[in-house]
Amino acid sequence: MQSIVAHRYWGAPGGGQLVCASAAIALDKAGLKPILTGTFKFDPAKYVDWYGIDISRYEVRTLMPVNIKAFGLWTRLYMWRPAKEVLDRFSVKVLFIDDETYKPLVKYRSRGLKIIEYIHFPLEVVVDPRFRGSGLAYGEDPYIMERYGRFPMNVYWGVFTRLLPRYLRENPFRDADLVLTNSKWTAGVARMVYGEEPVVLNPPIPPNMSVLGSVRGFGERGNLVVMLGRFSEEKRYHWVVSELMPSLIKEVPGVKLIIFGGATTRTQLSYVNRVVDLARRSGLNVKVVSEGSVLSELDSEHQVYLRLNAPRAEINEVMDEARAFLHATINEHWGIAVAEAMARGLPVVVHKSGGAWSDLAMNGEVGLGYENTDEAIEALAKLMTDAKAWSNYSMKSLGRVRDITFDKFVERLAELVRKIL
Structure with missing residues (x-):
């Protein structure tokens, strides 16, 4: 048949x-x-x-x-x-x-x-x-x-x-x-x-993205927040750099944001430029790392890194060094990027809407959620500073993705x- x-x-x-x-x-x-x-x-x-x-x-x-x-x-x-x-x-x-x-x-x-x-x-x-x-x-x-x-x-x-x-x-x-x-x-x-x-x-x-059996501990990671997804409006990177990051830095000094995203079309590259401009207007130093380059060691000068069209190995390496994955899209139907981060054992912070919240974060049972900027900052700061909470949500991330x-x-x-x- x-x-x-x-x-x-x-x-x-x-x-x-x-x-x-x-x-x-x-x-x-x-x-x-x-x-x-x-x-x-x-x-x-x-x-x-x-x-x-x-x-x-x-x-x-x-x-x-x-x-x-x-x-x-x-x-x-x-x-x-x-x-x-x-x-x-x-x-x-x-x-x-x-x-x-x-x-x-x-x-x-x-x-x-x-x-x-x-x-x-x-x-x-x-x-x-x-x-x-x-x-x-x-x-x-x-x-x-x-x-x-x-x-x-x-x-x-x-x-x-x-x-x-x-x-x-x-x-x-x-x-x-x-x-x-x-x-x-x-x-x-x-x-x-x-x-x-x-x-x-x-x-x-x-199948080419294995769910890790064990991950680096809280103490082996830095105060890094990672995001992943193409550069487009609905990903809300503009909100992250203009509203969230300036306040998060006050709560967790030295925290850095790394955004991995596809940017190959004129619209996507235009959005990259918009995010850079908004970050700088908000008092943040931002560095763009283009395709063909490598995101080397992070320096003390920049708080935001935009990594364009990175290979999967580099994304995984940085995820293994970070303490939180942030997803800013509202009403995301599913959230494959969230699932990919969870497979690396990263705790996730997602908007309280869409499938990323209902089926991946499991309405707060597995991941942290937010409805506004203050709640997002509180969730990220918790993962940056509370080793026990970090370990709990890291373990829950791995447990959830083993079911999918x-x-x-x-x-x-x-x-x-x-x-x-």
């Missing part, structure tokens, strides 16, 4: 790509050899480098014979086409898809096809006027507005939303046989939209697939 794993863009590492590659392994384990479908051509061999997952043995069908980095939003509208071609040619038992735009494929259920939808975040919240005021809609969500709020990208967004109803399935609980999502928080948002909650299946820690390893994801998904066959 065969299956399909449909993802709109396989050609770059990200949370969706990790989930779909893991799903392919799970379907194979369940006896359903997967065919990978997508919009643009990609190199499956790269998944070994990115995640330690080998999907190169699976057949690939794409709409376009080239890899294009542009038009990422519009790939949602056409990702169903190569999947349809496979369904028309082969006997496919299961379709795993992590997007909502599969309306033309629902009819194949009458032929025995089982559809599994994985919801990263309900798209309807962003585009449907009914959900204005939620803080997640177009015009309210900072990530959406950063990318699509100004000309000409607002026109690009407008065309997308006008075409979307042609391909958007109506309700996953009617149009799919199994509905999954990444966190309890996202499940709650889905309930608001559809009236039912999906099954929560947390994304896995990739790659092997456990594969076993759980394979089990869920067998139940719907």
